[in-house]
Amino acid sequence: MVDAFCATWKLVDSENFDEYLKALGVGFALRQVGNVTKPTVIICHEGDKFILKTQSTFKNTEISCKMGEEFDESTADDRHCKSLVCMEGDKLVHTQKWDGKETKFVRELKDGKMIMTMSIGDVTAVRTYEKA
Numbered sequence: 001m002v003d004a005f006c007a008t009w010k011l012v013d014s015e016n017f018d019e020y021l022k023a024l025g026v027g028f029a030l031r032q033v034g035n036v037t038k039p040t041v042i043i044c045h046e047g048d049k050f051i052l053k054t055q056s057t058f059k060n061t062e063i064s065c066k067m068g069e070e071f072d073e074s075t076a077d078d079r080h081c082k083s084l085v086c087m088e089g090d091k092l093v094h095t096q097k098w099d100g101k102e103t104k105f106v107r108e109l110k111d112g113k114m115i116m117t118m119s120i121g122d123v124t125a126v127r128t129y130e131k132a
Contacts, residue, residue, distance in 0.1 A: 001087050002045055002067065005107060009041045009114050009129035020118050020125035024103065026077050033058050034077075040132060041114075043092075050085055052094075 081096035
């Protein structure tokens with residue numbers, strides 16, 4: 001099912017992202033950059049490896065992992081997490097854990113768009129992507 005997500009996606013809408021970044025503990029200056037950056041996300045797989053690349057004018061990141069296996073991840077805001085990517089039904093779920101905290105990204109496809117719901121505690125943000 002991950003094949004359905006394999007594409008190049010461009011951010012077209014973002015809701016409540018600043019509040020989400022605050023809840024993560026991201027400082028003011030980095031939040032300002034994050035709020036104006038329109039990243040491109042490339043999702044693919046090679047054999048049993050899942051690959052997610054995020055490219056922007058600010059910073060590029062890449063994760064490569066086996067689905068369902070925990071891995072070490074360094075994030076764009078310099079958190080060092082234990083992360084897990086897996087399919088839950090038709091949703092692509094990415095969980096990050098660090099310093100007793102947890103955030104989750106749930107990606108789903110709706111009407112040809114990829115909707116990413118990001119949550120930490122009771123704060124939720126939604127980012128919408130279209131195929132590039």
